[in-house]
Amino acid sequence: MKPKLFLHGVTLAFGGLTVIDSLDIQVMPGSRTGLIGPNGAGKTTVFNLISGVYRPNAGEILLDDEAIDAVPLDRRVRLGIGRTFQNLRMMKHLTVLENIMLGQHTHVGLWQRMLVPLNSPFNRAGLTETRAAAQLMGLSAHADLLADGLPYGVQKRIEIARALVTRPRLLLLDEPAAGLNSSERDELLSILLTQLPKEMSVLIVEHDVAFVSSLCDHVVALNFGRKIAEGRAEAVCSHPAVIEAYLGKDDDAADADAGVPAPALDETIVPQESDQKSERAPGAERGTHAA
Amino acid sequence: MAFDFGIRRSCVVAAILALGAAPAAAQQQDLLLGYLAATTGPFSALAKRNAVAVEIAVEDINAAGGINGKKLAVTSFDTGGKPEQAVTGVTRFAQDMPALAIIGPFSTSECRVTFPTGERLGIAQMSMASSAPKVAAPFTYAFRNATDEAYTYERLFKTLKAKGYAHGSAAVAYATDDAVSQSLGTKVLPDAIKAAGIPLEETVSFRVAAFDLAPQVSQLNQKPTDLIAVGTPPEPMLKLSAELRRQGNKGRMLGGSTVADAELPARMGANGEGTVITSTFFSGMPDERTQKFVKAFETKLKEKGETVFEPNQFDAATYDIVMMYATAMKNAKVTGDPAKLAAERAAIRDEVRKLKDFPALVGPLSINSEGDAIKTIYVLEAKNGRWELVDTHKN
Amino acid sequence: MFAQQLMNGLMLGGIYALVAVSFTLTIGILNFLNFSIPALFMLGGVVSCALLAAGVPAVGAAAGALAATGLASLLVERCTFRWLSTSDPHIPLVSSLGFLIFFENLVLVYFGSDAVGYPSPFARASVKVSDLTVSLPQTGGFLLALVLVALCYVLLKYTKLGRGLRSIAESPAIAEMLGVKVGWTVSSVYLVSGLLAGIGGILFGISYLQVSWDMGSEVALKGVSAMVLGGMGNVWGAVLGALIIAVIEVMTIAYLNSEAVNVFVYGLLLVIIAFCPRGLLGDRVKMAERM
């Protein structure tokens, strides 16, 4: 079977620093693939490469066997790549519903995009789809509130709903469970397990190993921008290189972040199962995109 | 940065004018004139004391028994020298108040906007300063108690020749972004210099807001001239005189009505010594009425705690405008009856148009076919921080 | 003729340069276009003028004027720049515009709308060097401006304060974590920027021998253009931009006419921005790296 997504020898360097080094990743159609690794391993960078924020210095990214390196950022979503962000990209002046609607941008026609008021009957299909996605993610109660200032967990779910209405064939979830409390996480897990179309391929970056193990059939482990292990979840998690990468994480993480002390307290490896975390995570706003 | 919200206060200075009666009360019995003041803006140095002249004129008229048995009242509106606000003022006087005619506006750029408006609304206006050629000519309701600059410059050069001032060569310096200055610099001054048979060596220009005139003066110094004819508001004239002397240019500056500011010689100091201008008024005129006016002016300003008391030609022109309107109102037998407002406004216009050899403060004055006043021209020279009379040209 | 005009241009450029550098400091480090700088410039000129006129000796008048601009600048900082606020970047801009209106009209109330002669202790001392008329105060001012800009450069590049500033320009959050006293450092940027503008105002008074309530606007417009032309956040770029703009202005007046000045100055600016959207010396390198 042809892979849905194939990163082939992808390398990315900023200045002199190689962030991603000859990386090969395959995501098979309909699979749930997990991407794990310590802080600064380059997980989010991989997402940014796939969604077009960065262009690789070497190697290529194939979607359905076609190279997409030359496709600009704003066209990739048309190819069926939907994503969420580790650092929330909420449009703070839009309501929850409007934030989700933004995801529909590419599959409404030009005239509808420009000249149909969002709350008019002419946009009924769009509204229905948005409401459905909101309901799916348990957001109906918040639908007409401004996204700004809603609890962190709610904003995370808005992100996922927004990614879903792009009707993706490849869904990229960047740490969907980070900052959620245990019941929120379980709820999210069950939604992702039961509600996502079977044919949708999903690539998940996640620290929560238990979450990844329950959801993913295939796991890739990264460290320093290199693949260090790959395979079934249990196998990868018990792989010596992975254990070493995680246990030695204090120093390594700091180094890999190019000297920037990561403020992201929510990015510890072992999931924190405390309820306090449902509030906005500290550092979530500070915008230190883990490189 | 200058500040403008498009709307200036319509500060009703009836109180300042010490008329006692509020405009509302005034509407009942008094004959009302509107006054467009330019208290702020680029010409404020020339215009800010015009209100005092209005005040004196109204007092004189009312002391002599008013007009047709009624008292004269004036209501004022500050335009800030800005055309759109001047239009607001005209509209207010014409539509919201029973003003019979309008004193002002001051500058040429205001006149260009308010004259069409006044024509449309049917109310006479008379500017005390606008001197660019033919601004009032197309309109029936527009007048200017100011003399065309071409006319005054012709006389200025006559004086220079007659009195033996060096006039071997001349240059022009003017402001590009002010309506009257620009028309002076590009048309009036070159024409007048040519007509006087003096070679025009160089023309330099600057913007009103410019602070660094070094390049222009360096340019003039290429070929220093005996005369430098200047077309600007008073402020740039100050900067120009300072820069000329700094760079060692000894040319004599010539000016017209745009710089006829009583304080200018004092403000320019040694830099401005010898500057020659034309004016339609000279406060040292040995005329009884003139001296009475000058004295009244001084008294008023002293009361207000000001330090300069001398009226300039625009103050005199403003006084005369009120007097001309008063005469026109008398001749037209104006009653101030609101029902006859439109007819009486038209009658005032017709009477103003007929004025001939009107005994104005500045000497006999006539309104010509272009709506402009033709009057006596005085040539003044800056000496020891004061204007002194050099020559007089009767019409 | 050409030499004299070049001289005129350089002298004018000295005044523009101080204002341009004043702008570039707050923009390069704090990413904030401080609209109140024209008012600070004006305060420098008007306050020193008032003190001189009241018989205060020159040094005292200059010190008094700089104290006034420094305080005014700190007041602007208190009320416009609330550090780490995540709101719209245009907000401090509006507040600083409010300060511009406030200060200018305050001076208008006290000093009136007419320009006031500046009782400079140097008067109009000029010397003739062959054909050139050289104004001594202007030349002194020009050299002082260059020395001040050089001091700024040294301050930013070699001092502890400079290092703090660079880290703030990079990322305020990280700077804070690295132990930089962000609040204090930001205040010092305002102080330095305000003092430069104030000195510019005093030099203006000495050079052109008059001050007025609106003397800042014309200079500031050219100062901002100079800063953008040279590339924001680069002190030498600001100086270069200022000299280019001043020389173009003077040469246009000398060889064409004054009406063409704005066509050439702003036309050039427009073309430069269109073809190199980050100014002449600006590039993707942030201010911190360039300093």
Add this chain to the structure above:
Amino acid sequence: MSGYALQIGAILCVHVIAAYAAYMTLAAGQLNLGIAGFMALGAYGSAVLSNAGWAMPQSIAGAVLLASLVGLCVSYPVLRARGIYLTIATLAFSEVVVALILNMESLGAASGLVVVGHLGFWPILWVTLGVVALVVFLASTRFGLCLTAIRNDAQGAAVFGVRTRRIEVTAFTIGAALAGLAGALYAHHFSYVEAQRFNVLLSTYAVLYTLLGGLQTPLGPLVGAALFTLAPELLRGTDEWRYVTFGAVIVVLMLLRSEGLFTRSFIHNLMHRRPAT
């Protein structure tokens, strides 16, 4: 209504339209200080056309078309720059337009142009209401959604397929057209145009109205322009202190309501009579 009120009303309408011109680009997060330049294009365009014998509606339409075409052409190079560079580029554009007009004897140079045809308050009011309706409508569509998204996070919006450059160019062009309209109405109302009037201050105030009113809703510019055109009138009692007070009010207002006066949560509170979350 009195002639004075009508006059102020007409000026207010022109300010409102200018504020909407600034709003269009600000809504996408870019500060456009070229409003005065486009107003000058509209004013002179309409003046020249009506003086050439065109009827007033046609000449206004022609002027708006001219301003939008120039806006479209200028937007591509100008929008390559971001932030302050873009702001200064638009400012430079505006200064060039005014300087060119001042250099053209055929346009009257510094003396300005007298414009044939007078437009009273009422037609200006109807046009202004039309503009308000248009902008409110645009803000309610997906186009408005995209503008806000681009302002909040342009790259984030692009990830969802928003062609940010196109949206920005469209917004800039609509802004130019509105500014042109404001200029044309101004010219016909005062029957006179003068290039010097179209200076940086005019642009700055258009932006100021918009930011003070707030960008979050399409009614912000209306509220801002109305309040801050009329405020100096209300402060008339303080006379020369008026603008000092005004400056202080702006500073205090921005400290207290940094998102502008008229925000979405403000409307929400108004409608629900309880604080939003």
